[in-house]
Amino acid sequence: MKRPVAYDITRLTTRVWSRTPNGIDRVDLAYAEHFLKPRGMQRSALLYLRAFGYRSLTRGGAFDVIEGIGAHLGEADDPEQDPAYLRIRNWLRASAAETNLAPRRIANARKKFIAGMASWVYRHGPPVGRSPARRVPDGALYLNVSQYPLAIEGALDFLDKRPDIKPVFFIHDLLPLEAPEYFRPAEQARHKRRMATVARFGAAAIVSTHVVKDALSEALRQLGKDAMPIYVAPLPVAPVFTLREAGDDELAGCDYFLMCGTLEPRKNHLMILNVWRELVNRYGEAAPKLVLVGARGWENENIIDLLERSLPLRAHVLEVAGLTTPAFKRLLKGARALLMPSFAEGYGLPIAEALAVGAPVLASDIPVFREIAGDRFSPLSPIDGEGWLKAVATMSADTRPASPRALANGNAAPGMKDYFESVDDFLQSI
Numbered sequence: 001m002k003r004p005v006a007y008d009i010t011r012l013t014t015r016v017w018s019r020t021p022n023g024i025d026r027v028d029l030a031y032a033e034h035f036l037k038p039r040g041m042q043r044s045a046l047l048y049l050r051a052f053g054y055r056s057l058t059r060g061g062a063f064d065v066i067e068g069i070g071a072h073l074g075e076a077d078d079p080e081q082d083p084a085y086l087r088i089r090n091w092l093r094a095s096a097a098e099t100n101l102a103p104r105r106i107a108n109a110r111k112k113f114i115a116g117m118a119s120w121v122y123r124h125g126p127p128v129g130r131s132p133a134r135r136v137p138d139g140a141l142y143l144n145v146s147q148y149p150l151a152i153e154g155a156l157d158f159l160d161k162r163p164d165i166k167p168v169f170f171i172h173d174l175l176p177l178e179a180p181e182y183f184r185p186a187e188q189a190r191h192k193r194r195m196a197t198v199a200r201f202g203a204a205a206i207v208s209t210h211v212v213k214d215a216l217s218e219a220l221r222q223l224g225k226d227a228m229p230i231y232v233a234p235l236p237v238a239p240v241f242t243l244r245e246a247g248d249d250e251l252a253g254c255d256y257f258l259m260c261g262t263l264e265p266r267k268n269h270l271m272i273l274n275v276w277r278e279l280v281n282r283y284g285e286a287a288p289k290l291v292l293v294g295a296r297g298w299e300n301e302n303i304i305d306l307l308e309r310s311l312p313l314r315a316h317v318l319e320v321a322g323l324t325t326p327a328f329k330r331l332l333k334g335a336r337a338l339l340m341p342s343f344a345e346g347y348g349l350p351i352a353e354a355l356a357v358g359a360p361v362l363a364s365d366i367p368v369f370r371e372i373a374g375d376r377f378s379p380l381s382p383i384d385g386e387g388w389l390k391a392v393a394t395m396s397a398d399t400r401p402a403s404p405r406a407l408a409n410g411n412a413a414p415g416m417k418d419y420f421e422s423v424d425d426f427l428q429s430i
Contacts, residue, residue, distance in 0.1 A: 003430075006165070007143050008046050008143065008145070009046070009065055011147075012029065021325070023349045032066045034416075036063060037063065045061070048149050055131065056131070079330050084327070085324070088106060088318065092251060092289060099289075099314075104318060107321040107322050136162065139165075139166075141168055142168065143168050144170065151191070170205070170206045173347070178344070203430055204230070204426070204430045208234055212346055216230060233414075234414060235419070236418075237353050238416075240329055248333070255336065256290065258359075259338070259340070260293045260340075261293075263304070265343075267343075268342055268343055269292065269303045272341055272388065273306045273313065276317055277312045279316075288316070293320045329353070338360070340363035340369065341362075342364050344366065346368065347372065348369055351363060352373075360377075360378070361373065362378045362391055363380070364381070365380060
């Protein structure tokens, strides 16, 4: 008999305030859909409220949250019905003179879920008074994929009352400990608390790469936890990326590149923007365009200054927030390449997505990208600005778009079904 699963949807409920789904959002949503939607076994959802601690939700309440978040993030939206995507396409098709007068930032404001949250509270009531220490089935697995609220003192104390529950944590990376200079000052201490929580309560962990597994094993060893099972499961791409559908004919012939990631120092936007400024200086209106997909993060003042004040970039760089997954796929299929110049990453889901649709990838030569992409991308040092400039200029000038795509085509990432079959097998083995 399979173990029941109690899935933590705390962070997922907060994404109503986000316009742009990031990697953790996508993984969290996929896990929630897998573990909470199907019928046939005992499943429950847990929600952490600071004033009340953890509370157990009904399956119907959890289902509403998952459906609402998926709709809010636009996971199934048709790009042809998405005003933001249509504006991006028009910008890519326009001449440099026309784009010079166009907006330099497009934000897809999706507010439709706020009313849905109010409706959810009305139907199900606030989740108070239902302690998981009493409501979670015997012998259940507690599954936390988002790493929240592992850093909050006492958040998981209900587990002390239920030693029969086996906690399993998905750890995305240990970058705040390995490279704290790329994070907010408080994040290093916060991540140390997360690791202490995993060491105290964890029965097992899931990671996406061997790079993260090695880092997590060492962190747990230092905390006196040597024997925890850690399962490496490379992340699957969303089903939309595996659909063999035609690209957007209106983007054919558009010379543009795509970069996906929160605007923050670790993603290395500043280097790419200086590369683009030099491309415009050299080639003028013939320089390729660049679409930056992602929300604004922290310590990004220099990045924003270039985006908002640099005259050479005005007609060639567009910042986009709130792009839906289907629209992102459309842009990937038509792009000269995906750019991932990050200094450090825990995984790099956009690379797997680009490879799934046959888009070339220019990315930093770092171990995690080598692990997930092998030799199917063009590796460059994240500090080699001249190398990135030469690579982009070469791909922009290439008049044979089918040739570089053939090199990148073929995706090694597992499908969603195979991925969760392997995760289910691991969880049931604990």
